[in-house]
Amino acid sequence: MSNGAATETMNVSFYEPKSILSWVLTTDHKRIGLMYLITISTFFLIAGGIAMLMRYELLTPESDFVSPHTYNVLFTLHGSIMVFFFIVPGVAASLGNFLIPLMIGARDVAFPKLNLGSYWIYLVGTIILLAALLQPADTGWTFYTPYSVKTGTDVILITFGVFVLGFSSILTGLNFIVTIHKLRAPGMTWDRLPLFIWSAYATSILQLLATPVVGITLLLLIAERTLDIGFFDPAKGGDPILFQNFFWFYSHPAVYIMVIPAFGIISEIIPVFSRKPIFGYKAIAYSSFAIAIISFFVWMHHMFVSGISQTAAAIFSFLTMLVAIPTAIKVFNWVATLYKGSISLESPMLYALSFIFLFTIGGLTGVYLGTLAVDVPLHDTYFVVAHMHYVMIGGTVFGFFGALHFWYPKWFGKMFNEAVAKLAWFLIFVGFNVTFFPQFFLGVEGMPRRYASYPPQFQTLHEISTYGSWILGLGIFIMTVNLIAGVIGGKKAPQNPYNSLSLEWQVPSPPPHENFHEIPTVTDWTYGYGKKSKTEA
Amino acid sequence: MDSTVASHAEEHHELDPVVEYESSKLGMWLFLGTEILLFGGLFAAYAIYRARYPEMFAEQHRELDVWFGTINTFILLFSSFTMAMAVWSIQKGKQTRTVIFMLITIICGLAFGINKYFEYAEDFHKHLYPQTSIFYALYYLMTGLHMIHVFVGLTILSVITYLTHKGKFNENYNTPIEVGGLYWHLVDVIWIYLFPLLYLIA
Numbered sequence: 001m002s003n004g005a006a007t008e009t010m011n012v013s014f015y016e017p018k019s020i021l022s023w024v025l026t027t028d029h030k031r032i033g034l035m036y037l038i039t040i041s042t043f044f045l046i047a048g049g050i051a052m053l054m055r056y057e058l059l060t061p062e063s064d065f066v067s068p069h070t071y072n073v074l075f076t077l078h079g080s081i082m083v084f085f086f087i088v089p090g091v092a093a094s095l096g097n098f099l100i101p102l103m104i105g106a107r108d109v110a111f112p113k114l115n116l117g118s119y120w121i122y123l124v125g126t127i128i129l130l131a132a133l134l135q136p137a138d139t140g141w142t143f144y145t146p147y148s149v150k151t152g153t154d155v156i157l158i159t160f161g162v163f164v165l166g167f168s169s170i171l172t173g174l175n176f177i178v179t180i181h182k183l184r185a186p187g188m189t190w191d192r193l194p195l196f197i198w199s200a201y202a203t204s205i206l207q208l209l210a211t212p213v214v215g216i217t218l219l220l221l222i223a224e225r226t227l228d229i230g231f232f233d234p235a236k237g238g239d240p241i242l243f244q245n246f247f248w249f250y251s252h253p254a255v256y257i258m259v260i261p262a263f264g265i266i267s268e269i270i271p272v273f274s275r276k277p278i279f280g281y282k283a284i285a286y287s288s289f290a291i292a293i294i295s296f297f298v299w300m301h302h303m304f305v306s307g308i309s310q311t312a313a314a315i316f317s318f319l320t321m322l323v324a325i326p327t328a329i330k331v332f333n334w335v336a337t338l339y340k341g342s343i344s345l346e347s348p349m350l351y352a353l354s355f356i357f358l359f360t361i362g363g364l365t366g367v368y369l370g371t372l373a374v375d376v377p378l379h380d381t382y383f384v385v386a387h388m389h390y391v392m393i394g395g396t397v398f399g400f401f402g403a404l405h406f407w408y409p410k411w412f413g414k415m416f417n418e419a420v421a422k423l424a425w426f427l428i429f430v431g432f433n434v435t436f437f438p439q440f441f442l443g444v445e446g447m448p449r450r451y452a453s454y455p456p457q458f459q460t461l462h463e464i465s466t467y468g469s470w471i472l473g474l475g476i477f478i479m480t481v482n483l484i485a486g487v488i489g490g491k492k493a494p495q496n497p498y499n500s501l502s503l504e505w506q507v508p509s510p511p512p513h514e515n516f517h518e519i520p521t522v523t524d525w526t527y528g529y530g531k532k533s534k535t536e537a
Numbered sequence: 538m539d540s541t542v543a544s545h546a547e548e549h550h551e552l553d554p555v556v557e558y559e560s561s562k563l564g565m566w567l568f569l570g571t572e573i574l575l576f577g578g579l580f581a582a583y584a585i586y587r588a589r590y591p592e593m594f595a596e597q598h599r600e601l602d603v604w605f606g607t608i609n610t611f612i613l614l615f616s617s618f619t620m621a622m623a624v625w626s627i628q629k630g631k632q633t634r635t636v637i638f639m640l641i642t643i644i645c646g647l648a649f650g651i652n653k654y655f656e657y658a659e660d661f662h663k664h665l666y667p668q669t670s671i672f673y674a675l676y677y678l679m680t681g682l683h684m685i686h687v688f689v690g691l692t693i694l695s696v697i698t699y700l701t702h703k704g705k706f707n708e709n710y711n712t713p714i715e716v717g718g719l720y721w722h723l724v725d726v727i728w729i730y731l732f733p734l735l736y737l738i739a
Contacts, residue, residue, distance in 0.1 A: 110560040174571075178564045208570065227668060
């Protein structure tokens with residue numbers, strides 16, 4: 001599909017030189033991506049560990065392992081770290097940084113120094129969060145007023161940390177948009193772009209449009225606490241619902257910042273392991289934008305029981321269901337790509353197939369919750385918790401794990417143990433479902449979220465869920481060890497172990513500095529599997 | 538030895554100047570968009586509370602001294618003009634003239650800050666604080682956030698002026714001046730909206 005991509009021996013790998021300073025001051029997108037990957041993975045493991053503690057507390061109806069206040073702190077930390085430190089900035093920034101220039105045939109992003117700046121701003125945000133742990137907040141990750149104004153715990157530091165992260169997010173998104181617009185290799189036209197790039201582009205737009213709004217919202221919250229003003233305080237003429245409106249105006253699009261990169265990952269993995277061109281290229285590419293646009297007009301479905309008008313609730317219920325259309329378009333196209341494909345079930349593909357299965361459950365339960373009449377009884381129950389985790393873990397995290405296994409040989413130049421990877425996938429898949437599927441039933445039976453204790457009749461389902469979390473934890477542990485062991489002792493990876501046609505596989509593993517010996521000229525799209533040449537979907 | 542490899546690689550393959558110029562401009566326009574959205578949250582809060590409490594807004598804004606705001610509006614408008622002149626001058630390759638226009642712009646920015654300082658002092662003297670009412674909370678947050686942008690703009694302009702003075706820019710390469718100028722114009726534009734919203738309520 002491309003000529004001129006150098007396969008001959010050329011520059012040194014991007015891991016050279018190895019000095020610490022060369023990493024701290026690097027402007028190489030691959031190194032910055034790797035630093036993001038390590039940081040977000042660390043936070044993922046920490047926040048996952050916190051979730052295990054919460055599940056352990058829920059093994060018995062009484063609040064006996066931790067105090068209710070500690071439990072509140074734990075779910076606040078779990079949510080805040082997972083959302084703001086792992087899933088929002090991480091998946092897009094780590095994989096996006098590594099892949100975007102390689103996939104479009106560029107030497108780096110448009111603003112390499114700004115890119116490094118984004119990473120360091122991100123790190124400053126995480127340090128602020130760690131400082132906030134001295135008096136950890138107990139508000140939940142949504143920081144709802146008026147409680148977040150009144151609680152004695154430290155809301156200011158943690159929200160300020162999130163505010164700083166927002167800067168990082170905005171600058172990364174800006175960098176990616178300009179990169180995709182201006183640095184594509186000759187011949188890399190918009191209708192030849194890999195779908196991961198389309199999804200990264202849609203994600204970046206969301207980051208630019210939504211993040212400033214949460215920034216100002218958190219600033220208002222900080223001002224409310226420090227200056228004693230009354231924007232969100234009814235006693236002073238303010239409106240607590242305004243905070244929820246502002247917050248979800250960001251945080252619902254943010255859900256798609258989290259999951260759209262995973263759509264891109266799945267669109268890359270499935271054709272390679274089906275040996276078939278992607279089905280419905282344009283439909284998949286444009287549906288990301290449809291999702292991005294609609295996502296700005298659904299935020300009130302988080303507030304159906306907050307005291308909004310019935311008219312508004314009905315309108316937002318309808319708009320919410322619209323999101324299902326472009327999302328379903330993607331799922332159907334992935335399945336159509338599989339149809340009559342020559343499917344090989346290697347670990348990245350196992351994650352991709354699990355994604356389709358689990359994300360569909362997550363997505364469809366989202367339609368239940370978007371339905372006004374159904375949402376009212378299910379609101380703030382475990383049904384929401386289960387739905388949310390089916391989308392975030394079953395969707396984003398499975399996509400992320402799939403990407404880790406898929407691009408691992410390229411990134412690290414080594415291979416992991418495939419048999420262990422499959423075992424880990426099996427444990428993660430089973431553990432995840434055992435943990436979260438019972439929570440749908442818990443929710444329907446009326447178990448509210450965010451409580452450390454519960455009536456005894458819920459105990460069996462809670463026990464199953466907790467046992468599941470142990471299987472899930474074991475699976476993630478084995479996967480982590482396997483991936484780290486591969487870096488240390490794995491055998492050397494070939495340039496293109498999965499026979500992908502995408503540009504990043506046409507350079508050595510790991511790629512050299514500046515990626516391409518000579519900028520390639522692209523003559524065809526990325527998905528011409530099983531045929532000599534194919535230009536249009 | 539290793540570092541020579543890296544620096545060797547980094548020195549090669551500079552971006553094409555045209556691509557770099559277009560990238561920088563696109564990047565700055567996108568950033569300005571996010572700035573407007575940041576203020577957008579405050580404008581939305583303003584709209585909601587003004588619709589809810591029209592009498593309070595109409596009454597309380599009279600306490601503000603409209604002269605401070607008017608003078609500052611003219612100062613900023615003038616500074617936008619001198620900024621545009623600076624960009625025009627460097628495009629003609631006139632470095633000294635560019636530095637002079639940049640310095641005038643910076644002085645205007647400082648004058649804006651000083652004027653605002655006296656205005657805040659008078660407000661405090663009249664016991665107008667952020668917690669006085671939602672109107673004043675909005676007033677202080679909007680003008681305060683704008684003030685932060687003025688300071689950021691002044692820092693950017695100072696660095697660019699110094700670099701111009703050092704001869705870094707000419708008619709062929711002046712992207713930082715143009716992009717920095719865009720930012721300064723945004724600072725001006727936001728004030729153009731703040732002024733009537735806060736001082737000139739009918």
